[in-house]
Amino acid sequence: MTSRRKFLQGLSAAGVSLGLNSLSSTAQGKPKVAPKRLILISHCHGWTYDSWKIRPKGLSEKGSWEVDFQDMGVDEMSECLAPLHRHRNRMLALDGLSLGTSELDIDGYRHQTGWIHAWTGNWAHFTGTEIGAQSASLDQIVAAEIARTDRLPSIEMTINSSLEEGRPFVFPGTGLAMPMIDSPAAMWERLYGPSQSSDPLWSKQKDVLNFAHHEYNSLLPHMKNPIDREKLEQHYALVQSLAQRVDGMAGLECGTVPSTPKTLSEYNDTFDGFAEMIAGAFSCDITRVASLSLGEMPTANFGWDDVTDDTHKGLAHEIYNSADAHQAMTDYYKVHAEQVAHLVDVLESTMDVDGNSLMDNTLIVWGSEMANGWHGYQHYCPILIGGSWHFKTGRYLYWPHETPIEVLVPASIYAAGYAPVSGMPHQRMLVSVAQAMGLDIDQVGLGLIQSQTGDWVDCSGNLPNLT
């Protein structure tokens, strides 16, 4: 198994220089108010629930309960969660959700359907050649509220996008996914290219928009109908805003700009590169929302390459048939947990404009497109890290499965192949995150829906007891 963590290297590569940037901006006066940031992380193949869950003695699965992480030793945490032990006080581990609505979306490849439901909370929309969404994903909903007009509303990254599991999951609204950048070097270009490039076409983009802007300006006085004028004014303002963003990005001053990352091919290196790009982007307030799709890891990355080179069919599909496959996917998840822990390290090591760390002003939502590699939607186990300005963090929360949506499970769990009830709709977690980011909404994606049994299920509202 690949050993981790190049922790100190990460700090020196990203944290220190970024921290100095931020320090310089706060040294001259009282600390500024730092913006809140959101990171969505979506890995593939879900979780191995039995090695993820925590079951303290004396607590029944029939009722809701919670345990505090504060005094929990690393040995008391589950195998999957142990790599995050050092960040346990920032965490909320959510045990009791499901992607049950995805089960009701009869159409589609279960990976694809799951991606749409996981992050939009809504039905998928198949165009015949592509899978699309029917509404915006959580990150875009939040970005629309908190983004700076002169900077990037959001950034999107993916690792191993060549595999189908590295699929983009960010949707601006109805339609196809937004493309995701697949290398830290390309992300560097997105973040710093306009301000660092010597290519005259970069700077000319602003002039092109200004030309369009002037055309709107020239036309407006001739538009007599107030409805037409209002629409043109809105378009005009958005062009102006885009020009402002192009200009803002071209004139970006971040103090120490990270050097251009090398072309990376190894999974962990790419993750680390993206972690640095996220920290850099947040530190300089280039964006406040980031999404990262963790495509499938090669078996060598989690130490099972001597067994198979096929993570998907060789291991993920087999977790209920083979103890080895279950252990392999546990190891798979643990590597991701180490990666996420490293991202938290980097954000913790970087000082924000308010004198705290970036992590103090960041909420990470880590989920997946399915609950497990067997293509199941039961036992969906997202983790929230950060967001302590809104959430009461440092806890593991359990809710019993009581939602009347039938979900596919192995016959070893229910002989009929379907569990009669599922966990709480995960949409409620999306609502909680949106509220943590300051949005006054009570629904993300689906609201009231009908299950296979004819029962009505309400997917709106937030999760109980998170704050």
Next chain:
Amino acid sequence: MHVIATTALLLLGGCKADPSDVEEAAPTPPPTSLMVALTPTEYNNTVRDLLGMPTDGDDWPTPASVGSTEATSWPWIFPEEPGVEGFEGQAEGQMPSAYGIEQIQRAASHYGAYALKSSLFFTCTNWASLSLDEQKSCGWDSVERFAQRAWRRAITEEESTRLSDFWEENWQVAVAEDAISLTIAGILQSPNFLYRIEHGDTAAQIGDAVPLTDWEMASRLSYFLWDSMPDNALFAAAIEGTLSTQQEVQAQAERMLEDPKAREAVIHFHRQWLGTVDIHKISPTRSAYGPLYGLPADTSLDTSDDLVWPSTLIHVRNSMELETNLFVERTLFDGAGTFKALLTDNHGYMSSYTEPLYGDGAKIIAGDTVSWSETDLFDVYGQNFSLTLHPTRFPEDERAGVLTLPSVLALHSYTVHPAPIVRGVFVLEKFACETLGAPPAEAAGTAPPDTLDASATNRERTAEITSPPECAACHDRINPPGFAFENYDAMGGWRDKDNGSTVDATGILPLQSGVDLTFDNGVELAHQLAETDQVLDCYTLQWLRYALGIHLGADDDGVAEIQESFREKDKVLNLLVNIVGSDLFRYRNIGGDE
């Protein structure tokens, strides 16, 4: 007016028709006139025609070879318009968004690079081999001509000056090729390109009515009948001032309807009217319909056949979509050409993927099969597959026109059972133009269970939940046209029995015009709808709304005249010619202007 001499477009001068030639003394403009943006379809078609590129995006040059870093050539994927009453291109349903504006900017940069590869762009030959001064001179001429074609009119002196300044700036800081790309990108982000801006010929104003200028009329015609920019003949007519009279406009429309682009545009209207633009959203359940395709009702517990049903459905959906498009095209352009045929014809197309839905009564008949090449279609695995549609005659007591197409029926169904309430609302709103309003908030939670083990028939279950007196006011109207189609399951397949009982599809539909339609089944209802004035009037009204991009009411001035004409002569293409010749189409109302 500043006019640029060109040979390709005949933009040689403007000679307006004598206002005395305008024969109408008291025109009837639409109740309001609003600026309409190019729809995603219109944008892509316009860019294609501006650049003279092929209709198939696979045949375009690769982006890398033209200086764009985008992954694909054409079409550009824009966010979908929310639409109004199912139609895109409606002024009220078009509000710019930040993401949409960014896409417009990226698309403009992308297609700006394509100008250098366009056979229609340069006004000179061998531009690359010219001296720098010659390149600059020809480049400006080409840019200015491009702007006129993109903005679909002669540009003003002021516009030419601004454009020239922009061109000079780009020429100074960029290499010649980049200067062209940047300037074209600017032209494609101008409101003059992105919107159909109409001021009208204010010198000819009568009351609140202002006739469109010839340039504006050329664009109205082309976007209505072609979903794209005017061709050279329309531009030439605009220059010559021969788009001012009703006869001239109608003559152009008749010419345009002969062009293959008109077929695509007429299909496009029907896809939106019938809702089949959303056909890929249907999700009939495998547990109910898998056996029709030889699949066990239950999915395998080891998930190994996860893809089987979705992959089957993709084929079915594509077939439904193409069958619908072909039925509309062949009926209106190659067949009777009537609305009556659109609602009653029992001939159509069928593939091996929809054959199980039509049953044994469907007979393949002589005629050309229609095949789509493998590159056009993909299954859920991303693999190409082919589709062959056979001309077919369906039993006349089972199928009658668009209302009994599987696509239309499946779109108005739940996943297991047909949805009589949804189907009833669809018939009333789309075919009778009756307004029902939003259902009460609690209605969603009281729909009958969409489960396989439901008791009684679908009709009985629906009647039961809509039986309370407070429901009757709406459901006495909604349920009958919905129940009429109970012979069709959630995939549009024919059925005689529902839950073991003979299907009862009888009913009486009380229309607001006072006419009661009594029928035994959906086929009978379709035949009666085809003969009902209120329905013919509704179809006319839908076309008018689509043509004008505004919500038009049945009582608005000028509507009845066109409706009456269509009642007297049921020819759909004639209806379109009548629409373009109407005051509603040829005038704008400036009464709402400040």
